[in-house]
Amino acid sequence: MLLPLAVEALSALAHGHRLAVFRLLVRAGAEGLPAGEIAREVGVLPNTLSTHLTILGHAGLVHSRREGRSVIYSANYDGMRDLLGFLVADCCAGRPEICGSLFDPAARCDAGAKA
Template sequence: MQLPMAVEALSGLAHASRLAVFRLLVRAGSDGMAAGNIAREVGALPNTLSTHLTILGNAGLIRSRRDGRSVIYSADYDGMRDLLGFLVADCCAGRPEICGSLGELATNADCCS
């Protein structure tokens, strides 16, 4: 991931509602969720949610697909991995004892246990 895309992804997450939507979609897994269900879960108005979803999509953090009359949104796990990789690429200047084990964070996360 290059710096401009990382900045766009981080900017996309730098809003409480968008971060809540992204985290909800990460928890939803690859099945994703319909826009209406997302709106109910995060308490967003449809037009506001639409803007948030567009920003997250442009940032490479979520994907959408049509299922009949519904649009289903899901986290873009490749985009998430790319962003996380960018953030830790030069972790601690080659001194892992400074950072601790980032792998343990993923292993111990609620979603992964």
């Protein structure tokens, strides 16, 4: 991932509602969620949600698809992996013991349950 794309993705996530939307979609899995359900879960008005989803989409973090009359949004896991890879590419200057549990899936799940 190039620096400008990383900056755009991080900027998109640097807002409480957008971060909440992204985390909700990550938890929802590939099936995604309809816009109305996202708005209810996050507690934002539909027009405000639309703006947030557009920003996340332009940053490569969210996909959308139409199913009948509904628009279904899902996390772009490839975009998420690219961003995470960018963030840890130079992690710990080659000293993995500094990063500790960052790369331990069980520790991440435990930490996520506490967040």
